[in-house]
Every structure is written in structure tokens, then in C-alpha cells.
Amino acid sequence: MAAPDGPTGSASAAGPVLAPASVLAEVAAPRLRVENVSKTFGRHRALREVGLDLLPGEIHALVGQNGCGKSTLAKVLTGYHAPDPGGRVLVDGSPLRLPVRPLEARAAGVAVVHQSLGLVNEATVVENLRVGRFQAGRLSRRIRWGHERAEASALLERLGRSLPLHVPVGTLAEEARAAVAIARALQDASPGRGLIIFDESTRSLGREALEQFYEILDEVVGTGTAVLLISHRLEEVVEAADRVTVLRDGVVVESGLLTAGLRETDLARLVLGRALAGSTRSPAAALAGPASAARSEAAPSVVARGPGPHASPGAPEGQRAAGPARAAAGEGLIELAGVTGAVATDLSLRLARGEIVGITGLAGSGYDELPYLVTGARRARAGLLSIDGATLALAELDSRAAIAARVVLVPEAREHAGLALDQTIAENVLLPRTGRQRRGLAPVRRDRERSFVKHWINAVDVRPPAPEMTVGKLSGGNQQKVLMAKWLAARPRLLALHEPTQAVDVGARATITAAIRAAAGQGCAVLVAGTDENELALLCDRVLVVQEGRLAAELGGGGVTPEAIVAATYAGGARRLLRPSAARGTTPAAPPDARPDPPEQPGSPQPPAGVSD
Numbered sequence: 184m185a186a187p188d189g190p191t192g193s194a195s196a197a198g199p200v201l202a203p204a205s206v207l208a209e210v211a212a213p214r215l216r217v218e219n220v221s222k223t224f225g226r227h228r229a230l231r232e233v234g235l236d237l238l239p240g241e242i243h244a245l246v247g248q249n250g251c252g253k254s255t256l257a258k259v260l261t262g263y264h265a266p267d268p269g270g271r272v273l274v275d276g277s278p279l280r281l282p283v284r285p286l287e288a289r290a291a292g293v294a295v296v297h298q299s300l301g302l303v304n305e306a307t308v309v310e311n312l313r314v315g316r317f318q319a320g321r322l323s324r325r326i327r328w329g330h331e332r333a334e335a336s337a338l339l340e341r342l343g344r345s346l347p348l349h350v351p352v353g354t355l356a357e358e359a360r361a362a363v364a365i366a367r368a369l370q371d372a373s374p375g376r377g378l379i380i381f382d383e384s385t386r387s388l389g390r391e392a393l394e395q396f397y398e399i400l401d402e403v404v405g406t407g408t409a410v411l412l413i414s415h416r417l418e419e420v421v422e423a424a425d426r427v428t429v430l431r432d433g434v435v436v437e438s439g440l441l442t443a444g445l446r447e448t449d450l451a452r453l454v455l456g457r458a459l460a461g462s463t464r465s466p467a468a469a470l471a472g473p474a475s476a477a478r479s480e481a482a483p484s485v486v487a488r489g490p491g492p493h494a495s496p497g498a499p500e501g502q503r504a505a506g507p508a509r510a511a512a513g514e515g516l517i518e519l520a521g522v523t524g525a526v527a528t529d530l531s532l533r534l535a536r537g538e539i540v541g542i543t544g545l546a547g548s549g550y551d552e553l554p555y556l557v558t559g560a561r562r563a564r565a566g567l568l569s570i571d572g573a574t575l576a577l578a579e580l581d582s583r584a585a586i587a588a589r590v591v592l593v594p595e596a597r598e599h600a601g602l603a604l605d606q607t608i609a610e611n612v613l614l615p616r617t618g619r620q621r622r623g624l625a626p627v628r629r630d631r632e633r634s635f636v637k638h639w640i641n642a643v644d645v646r647p648p649a650p651e652m653t654v655g656k657l658s659g660g661n662q663q664k665v666l667m668a669k670w671l672a673a674r675p676r677l678l679a680l681h682e683p684t685q686a687v688d689v690g691a692r693a694t695i696t697a698a699i700r701a702a703a704g705q706g707c708a709v710l711v712a713g714t715d716e717n718e719l720a721l722l723c724d725r726v727l728v729v730q731e732g733r734l735a736a737e738l739g740g741g742g743v744t745p746e747a748i749v750a751a752t753y754a755g756g757a758r759r760l761l762r763p764s765a766a767r768g769t770t771p772a773a774p775p776d777a778r779p780d781p782p783e784q785p786g787s788p789q790p791p792a793g794v795s796d
């Protein structure tokens with residue numbers, strides 16, 4: 184639904200107000216105008232007559248559920264997909280030829296960071312940053328590597344990063360890879376014109392990196408360049424974007440809403456097209472809901488039976504099931520002793536069966552090494568894992584041995600760790616079982632496999648629920664769900680997760696949360712590394728905070744609250760607002776010459792259209 188005509192302006196706490204897109208667009212020529220763009224894959228229409236205006240100097244968010252068409256639009260705009268005939272795309276008033284030619288788009292001032300980041304993992308940091316821009320010596324015609332290194336360092340420095348320039352990017356942590364991709368796009372931006380598209384690029388950034396990212400975006404939009412920000416982090420959208428457009432099933436249902444005064448819960452409702460239960464809580468809380476409710480809605484057949492804390496249905500609304508406990512002392516305990524990695528130092532902890540333990544910290548503190556070290560995905564320098572009477576030396580553990588012990592990892596970077604993108608959903612979900620079949624330890628029963636796959640597709644709500652679909656053709660969030668299904672289906676004893684709901688929409692988060700709880704309910708111990716305090720508070724029985732490699736705090740029982748997690752993580756320090764200086768609320772932050780007058784204040788704020796309570 185398009186924004187209706189009528190008075191426009193800022194929003195109040197009573198509700199958001201429709202954006203003055205049409206008014207503003209007349210005042211300042213849009214950096215990007217999309218008209219009537221559609222895209223069909225086979226029989227599926229991923230985009231339907233989409234229209235969008237990006238104004239000079241604004242950060243414009245594009246939000247919507249997994250699979251609603253956000254990345255498809257980004258790929259149409261940058262020439263990866265050819266749109267259906269009939270649409271138009273204009274950059275700074277000039278039409279681009281359709282399908283878009285990538286070089287023409289770049290010349291027109293369109294820069295992009297795709298959701299996959301688009302890096303060549305085998306190439307070095309400097310090569311990824313400078314490919315296509317290398318400068319050769321005038322006489323030697325050889326690449327001037329000294330110059331390229333200096334350029335690359337300066338680009339990364341803008342983002343507050345100092346990375347080794349000669350390592351392959353595939354060896355870097357996800358946050359560092361994101362920084363490389365973002366730095367590359369920033370160098371492509373043309374000050375004062377065009378736009379940069381960030382497709383879920385901030386999903387792996389910790390809070391400090393996020394703050395730095397928005398500082399630079401402020402500089403970029405300050406020149407008049409526009410930013411199209413695709414994100415599932417609705418709190419980030421509300422805090423940092425000027426306006427937001429909502430896509431649902433390939434259709435624009437809200438166009439250019441001002442974010443000032445827009446509440447996260449209202450935006451979540453627009454994304455989902457329905458009201459949320461308990462919407463007075465934060466959307467994350469409301470959507471994750473009580474363990475029992477989430478379970479019954481999302482994965483009824485995996486409802487907990489085991490001894491874990493999440494096994495008892497019927498917890499009252501808004502409460503987590505009671506704290507950890509469960510297995511008799513010693514029984515089923517998993518013990519980690521002296522785990523030491525690159526930064527993590529001498530981390531020791533015990534997990535009971537069915538317990539969900541969170542681990543968090545600032546970037547570089549080492550908290551995020553733990554899931555990889557205990558599952559053999561990264562070699563530990565030292566440490567022991569005791570599980571069901573067996574003790575494994577982590578310095579010798581590899582992934583294969585860990586999987587054999589039913590210790591599994593859902594990594595952060597699904598694109599290059601954990602999913603076979605050219606195989607079907609069914610093949611991916613069944614992959615951990617085929618090892619036993621290959622060794623002749625389990626029979627091949629096609630009918631059972633089919634219902635097994637169907638069960639797990641439903642449990643994590645993969646869309647479309649088509650077992651034969653190639654995973655690479657799923658949207659990013661649905662790929663994440665397949666990754667969860669694959670490892671949950673392996674019935675782990677210890678499930679180690681790193682940012683399990685990244686790139687997953689606000690609705691599907693509840694489904695994944697429920698599936699993790701159900702696994703815990705069946706006795707699986709869960710270790711979840713992440714930085715989202717709301718998610719950790721909802722999911723975890725205990726949360727450990729790591730500082731400078733060492734355990735610095737432990738929160739348990741009633742102390743596992745978002746506020747306590749933030750306080751312990753920042754050791755009393757405060758977090759900055761993402762865009763403290765931006766004068767948002769009445770108009771996009773256009774440069775002075777392009778900035779329109781603020782729209783009039785409406786008499787009474789209107790709720791967003793298209794939401795039914």
C-alpha cells in the first residue's frame with residue numbers, strides 16, 4: 184500500500200506518521216528512482232511492480248520478512264538479475280539501461296555490498312579491496328603494491344580496522360570480512376551523487392563496529408549520497424535510518440515512512456502484516472514469547488520431553504521456564520576446562536543437560552572463539568571437553584571427531600561454512616546422517632528420510648517448504664534456517680551456536696528460538712555466542728561475559744536481563760547512539776542545497792496503514 188496523500192510530518196510517541204515521500208521527491212531529485220520493477224523466477228514472482236525513491240542524503244531502510252524480495256531488488260539494481268520487462272530505474276535523474284549493466288551502474292554511482300559480501304575468499308585483503316582499481320607503474324607497467332597497500336590500509340582505517348593485508352579473506356572472522364566488503368563499497372561511492380546499497384552487511388558487526396559504521400555513513404550521506412540499508416535488525420533501522428520502506432511478498436506495503444517516533448513494535452507489525460502478541464514488550468521478546476507458546480506454534484512434534492528446563496509447557500505469558508537444572512549432579516554434565524584459543528584464555532565452564540548458556544563480550548574479547556574451539560572447527564591451543572564420560576583434547580579435536588561425539592556447530596558464516604549451496608534442502612538436512620549410512624551403520628530408508636526432512640523443514644519454517652529446492656536459490660534467512668535444521672536434526676548432545684538468528688526476520692526468530700529450546704528440552708546442552716542482549720536474555724539460563732579473553736562475569740537466574748548483559752559487557756561504560764548527530768524526524772539529512780523545508784506538523788499523528796491488530 185502506498186503512503187496516502189494528506190498531511191505529513193514527524194511522528195510522536197503515539198505512533199508513526201507516513202513519510203512525505205511525494206512532497207520531498209518533488210523538492211529534491213531522487214538519487215534513485217525505481218518504477219514498476221518486477222522480477223519472476225520460474226513461476227514465482229519475487230517482485231511486483233516495486234516503486235522506491237531514495238532522496239539525497241538519506242539513509243533509507245528496506246525491510247521485510249525472509250524471502251520477500253529485498254536482495255532480489257538489490258541484485259536487479261546492480262545487474263545480477265534481469266528484471267521483467269516494463270520497469271524503470273533512474274539514478275540522479277538519468278535512466279539506467281535494463282537489464283542493468285554492472286559497469287554502467289557503477290559509473291552512475293551505484294555501489295553495493297551484497298548479502299554474501301561478494302569477496303573472493305582465496306584472494307588477500309589488499310587484492311579484494313583493490314581489484315579493478317590497481318595502479319600500474321608508468322614505465323614498468325607493474326602493479327605498485329606499495330601504493331595499493333597504503334590505499335587499502337587507509338580504507339580500513341576509516342572503519343577503525345587494522346587487518347593483515349596479505350592473508351586470504353577466507354581466513355578472517357566474519358566481522359573482519361564484512362569490514363573489507365564495506366570498505367570496498369565505500370571507496371566506490373561518489374561523494375554528492377548516487378547511492379550505496381548495504382544488503383544485511385551489518386549483521387555480523389558488533390556494537391562498536393556498528394557505531395563506527397554509522398559514523399562513516401553520516402559522512403557519506405552528509406555529502407548528499409543516499410544509502411539503501413537492508414536489515415532485519417529493526418532496532419537498528421529505527422535508530423539509524425531516516426525513512427523505511429516495507430516489502431511483503433514482493434510488494435511495497437509501506438513507502439518511505441519516517442523512522443523518527445516509529446516504534447520497533449510498529450515496524451515489526453508492518454513487516455509481519457499482523458499484530459504481535461504482547462506488543463508492549465520489545466518485538467524480540469514478544470515474538471520469542473514463552474517457551475511453551477513458541478514451541479506449540481512452531482514445532483509441535485519436537486516438544487520437549489527431556490529433563491531440561493524447557494521441557495515443561497504451560498509457562499505463563501512472558502516468563503521463561505524456570506532456571507537451569509535438571510540432571511542430577513554429575514549426570515550428563517558437559518565440562519570445558521582451560522579452553523585457550525587465539526584470544527580466549529583458560530575458559531572453564533560446565534553445562535548441564537538441557538541448559539542454554541550464552542557467552543558474549545566486545546569484539547576482540549575472544550568470546551566468539553568458544554563455539555569453534557569446542558567443535559574442532561578451529562584448533563585450540565589447549566583445553567579439554569568432557570562429555571558423557573569421554574574426555575577430548577581440544578588441541579587435537581577436528582570437526583569429524585566432534586560430530587562423532589555429537590558436538591556440533593552452527594557457525595556465523597553460513598555461506599562458506601556449513602551449507603552446500605548447490606545441493607537441495609533435503610540433501611543438506613540429511614548430510615549429517617549419511618556418514619553412518621556410508622559406513623553401513625544405518626539403512627537407507629527413502630520414505631523415512633522424506634518425512635524426516637519434512638518434519639525439520641516445518642520445525643524451522645523453511646520457505647518455500649520444498650525439499651528438492653536448491654539451497655542457493657533460497658533467500659539468505661531461509662538458508663540460515665536450513666543450516667539450523669541440518670544440525671538440530673543430528674540430535675546433538677552439545678549444540679554450539681554463533682549468532683543463530685542473524686539474517687533471520689523478526690517472525691522467523693521465534694521459530695528458531697523455539698527449535699533451540701525444543702532441542703534443549705530433549706537434553707541437548709546449548710552454548711550460544713552472540714551480541715544481541717535481548718536474544719541472549721530470552722534464550723539463556725546463564726550468560727557468561729568475556730573480557731580480554733577471560734571470563735569476567737556470570738549472570739544467572741533473574742539476573743539474565745538485557746540491561747545486566749549490556750552493563751557487564753561494557754563494564755559500566757555506556758553505548759553511543761548510532762547516529763547521535765543526525766537531525767532526523769522531519770526530513771532526510773540532505774545537504775543544505777538539496778534539503779527541503781520541513782513538512783508541516785500534522786494535527787494528529789496517524790498509525791501506519793496496512794496493519795491489522
Ligand SMILES: Nc1ncnc2c1ncn2[C@@H]1O[C@H](COP(=O)(O)OP(=O)(O)OP(=O)(O)O)[C@@H](O)[C@H]1O
Binds near residue numbers: 224657688
Ligand atoms: N536465483 C533464484 N532462483 C529462484 N528463486 C530465487 C532466486 N533467488 C531468489 N529466489 C526467490 O525469490 C524470493 C525472494 O528472495 P530474496 O533473496 O530477494 O529475499 P530477501 O527478502 O532478500 O530474503 P532474506 O531476508 O532472507 O535475505 C525467494 O522466494 C527466493 O527463494
